[in-house]
Amino acid sequence: xxxxLIGLGSVGRGxxxxxxxxxxxxTITGIADSKSGCIDNAGxxxxxxxxxxxxxxxCGDRRIDAAAVIRNADYEVLIEVTPTNALTGEPALGYIxxxxxxxxxxxxxNKGPIALAYRDLAGLAQKKEVALRYEATVGGAIPIMHxxxxxxxxxxxxxxHGVLNGTCNYILTRxxxxxxxxxxxxxxxxxxxxxxxxxxxDVKGIDAAIKLVILANTVWDNGVxxxxxxxxxxxxxxxDALRLAEEGDSTxxxxxxxxxxxxxxxVSPRMIEKSHPLVVEGSxxxxxxxxxxxxxxxxxxxxxxxxxxxxAIIGDILYIRDHxxxxx
Amino acid sequence: xxxxLIGLGSVGRGxxxxxxxxxxxxTITGIADSKSGCIDNAGxxxxxxxxxxxxxxxCGDRRIDAAAVIRNADYEVLIEVTPTNALTGEPALGYIxxxxxxxxxxxxxNKGPIALAYRDLAGLAQKKEVALRYEATVGGAIPIMHxxxxxxxxxxxxxxHGVLNGTCNYILTRxxxxxxxxxxxxxxxxxxxxxxxxxxxDVKGIDAAIKLVILANTVWDNGVxxxxxxxxxxxxxxxDALRLAEEGDSTxxxxxxxxxxxxxxxVSPRMIEKSHPLVVEGSxxxxxxxxxxxxxxxxxxxxxxxxxxxxAIIGDILYIRDHxxxxx
Numbered sequence: 010x011x012x013x014l015i016g017l018g019s020v021g022r023g024x025x026x027x028x029x030x031x032x033x034x035x036t037i038t039g040i041a042d043s044k045s046g047c048i049d050n051a052g053x054x055x056x057x058x059x060x061x062x063x064x065x066x067x068c069g070d071r072r073i074d075a076a077a078v079i080r081n082a083d084y085e086v087l088i089e090v091t092p093t094n095a096l097t098g099e100p101a102l103g104y105i106x107x108x109x110x111x112x113x114x115x116x117x118x119n120k121g122p123i124a125l126a127y128r129d130l131a132g133l134a135q136k137k138e139v140a141l142r143y144e145a146t147v148g149g150a151i152p153i154m155h156x157x158x159x160x161x162x163x164x165x166x167x168x169x170h171g172v173l174n175g176t177c178n179y180i181l182t183r184x185x186x187x188x189x190x191x192x193x194x195x196x197x198x199x200x201x202x203x204x205x206x207x208x209x210x211d212v213k214g215i216d217a218a219i220k221l222v223i224l225a226n227t228v229w230d231n232g233v234x235x236x237x238x239x240x241x242x243x244x245x246x247x248x249d250a251l252r253l254a255e256e257g258d259s260t261x262x263x264x265x266x267x268x269x270x271x272x273x274x275x276v277s278p279r280m281i282e283k284s285h286p287l288v289v290e291g292s293x294x295x296x297x298x299x300x301x302x303x304x305x306x307x308x309x310x311x312x313x314x315x316x317x318x319x320x321a322i323i324g325d326i327l328y329i330r331d332h333x334x335x336x337x
Numbered sequence: 338x339x340x341x342l343i344g345l346g347s348v349g350r351g352x353x354x355x356x357x358x359x360x361x362x363x364t365i366t367g368i369a370d371s372k373s374g375c376i377d378n379a380g381x382x383x384x385x386x387x388x389x390x391x392x393x394x395x396c397g398d399r400r401i402d403a404a405a406v407i408r409n410a411d412y413e414v415l416i417e418v419t420p421t422n423a424l425t426g427e428p429a430l431g432y433i434x435x436x437x438x439x440x441x442x443x444x445x446x447n448k449g450p451i452a453l454a455y456r457d458l459a460g461l462a463q464k465k466e467v468a469l470r471y472e473a474t475v476g477g478a479i480p481i482m483h484x485x486x487x488x489x490x491x492x493x494x495x496x497x498h499g500v501l502n503g504t505c506n507y508i509l510t511r512x513x514x515x516x517x518x519x520x521x522x523x524x525x526x527x528x529x530x531x532x533x534x535x536x537x538x539d540v541k542g543i544d545a546a547i548k549l550v551i552l553a554n555t556v557w558d559n560g561v562x563x564x565x566x567x568x569x570x571x572x573x574x575x576x577d578a579l580r581l582a583e584e585g586d587s588t589x590x591x592x593x594x595x596x597x598x599x600x601x602x603x604v605s606p607r608m609i610e611k612s613h614p615l616v617v618e619g620s621x622x623x624x625x626x627x628x629x630x631x632x633x634x635x636x637x638x639x640x641x642x643x644x645x646x647x648x649a650i651i652g653d654i655l656y657i658r659d660h661x662x663x664x665x
Binding site: 033156286289290300303306311317331 | 618
């Protein structure tokens with residue numbers, strides 16, 4: 010299966026590393042980062058590009074950009090893994106639209122386009138008879154979308170409850186375990202590489218809310234947007250609140266939850282019994298799906314990481330190969 | 338999609354209840370329990386059969402048996418949900434072979450045939466170009482097989498570690514929480530309906546071992562049999578052992594694990610940190626898949642129950658409808 014790769018950050022490099030090490034039958038015919046690009050319809054060696062990128066910061070020719078790769082390369086799947094822009098979804102949104110116009114399958118880790126334009130993109134993909142897959146946008150390596158689409162097929166999903174932001178979960182775990190203040194735990198999270206220099210999107214609950222928007226649209230196709238989510242972050246939480254929770258065999262987690270029957274769409278720190286499967290430690294993510302037949306199903310795993318997120322991308326590509334092969 | 342249903346115990350009745358309440362596009366054309374059967378290629382009303390079964394203990398005519406339904410009804414999928422016979426796999430094994438010979442897809446909750454004859458049945462299904470699906474055999478409602486086959490596609494599964502027997506998990510949870518002896522906890526489990534009158538298969542670890550055989554064959558197609566599993570049950574465990582574990586923020590769970598690289602295939606009570614995702618409470622089941630790219634993925638949910646197990650059956654049927662439709 011031929012694929013074009015747009016974006017060579019942590020996830021894009023993870024995809025190339027996997028393809029360099031595993032024979033999965035996926036051939037890369039075009040690559041672009043923000044400054045350069047390359048096209049070779051006979052196949053590009055992932056290892057050569059990774060070395061070139063590390064040495065020069067480029068993946069090819071400065072005169073070739075993402076738009077040119079999307080327009081000119083010979084591929085069946087566009088792998089779109091550029092950084093998320095939560096306000097406009099660009100430039101990823103334009104890339105995805107351009108590839109859909111060419112009847113190419115889409116696999117993306119980019120939350121922006123899916124959270125902002127799910128209906129539009131899903132409709133376009135359906136019209137063009139191609140797949141739009143975005144397993145990597147929520148819960149990193151955890152196969153959440155696969156579980157919703159196939160694993161729990163036939164079930165009505167009544168509610169979703171998730172620990173969807175590893176940064177917040179790390180901070181809350183450390184506050185509870187060591188009695189740290191929010192500021193101390195955030196500093197530690199930064200030193201450990203679990204928090205970015207500007208952690209606003211994470212600690213204010215916005216990242217989790219964007220993921221909840223993606224989940225809600227996937228499950229219920231209800232057109233929920235970021236504006237519909239009640240959001241409270243963890244940045245005002247005190248060690249006292251955590252201590253109080255822990256005294257009752259509970260703890261506090263930043264829970265993203267959608268319960269359409271009760272019109273609840275919210276992200277907020279909530280008290281939860283320690284024995285509940287959603288209570289995971291450190292930077293792990295977890296999602297509980299409340300269903301009518303299977304009852305509560307919880308999925309736990311790494312919500313971030315280069316290879317972990319690339320694993321979800323690879324899973325989506327292979328799903329397309331196995332289940333859309335004849336339509337491509 | 339037309340289906341024939343063999344077996345009207347808890348799971349079979351769960352399937353009919355779901356079909357009576359949900360319009361899933363599945364029509365039942367033949368049903369057999371151990372004493373009777375019915376065939377109607379125009380479609381059988383699930384509600385009528387459920388009432389008849391409750392009233393008379395029969396589902397139809399005493400002159401129609403499972404073999405007749407399998408041979409004569411017009412269906413695409415055989416739903417085989419008779420009780421497990423772990424020694425011979427019969428009569429289920431014969432039913433499945435007969436339906437495969439007719440080029441019918443198989444969906445089963447029956448551990449016997451899959452644990453005893455996986456390669457044989459999988460090879461036969463492949464030859465006949467039909468599906469052999471058995472999501473319900475391991476972990477009840479948890480979509481484990483879906484996750485292995487699609488969700489983590491591309492990953493190498495390095496190991497599986499599971500809490501696969503709800504009876505044992507309930508007993509261990511209660512021993513730890515209340516300091517009960519094994520005998521006291523077993524008695525309670527029986528009263529709560531979590532343990533059978535003869536709990537040997539559960540508490541001796543055999544049920545978990547059979548599920549491990551199914552998992553190992555599914556993941557690695559390695560021909561592992563029950564004789565290859567080192568099995569230790571929970572029936573000799575003392576409250577002291579649990580107390581000791583709990584003092585160190587750990588607990589004891591009956592863990593089924595397969596690590597082929599280390600030639601480990603065993604079921605045994607093991608000490609495990611309470612914060613590990615596998616540590617679930619009560620009768621829940623859990624499975625951690627250790628993989629090369631996604632790292633550790635844990636799935637948690639109900640391992641038993643009429644509707645919960647039927648949910649896995651329904652998921653398999655709909656998977657066949659969605660992904661094998663054109664081959665049927």
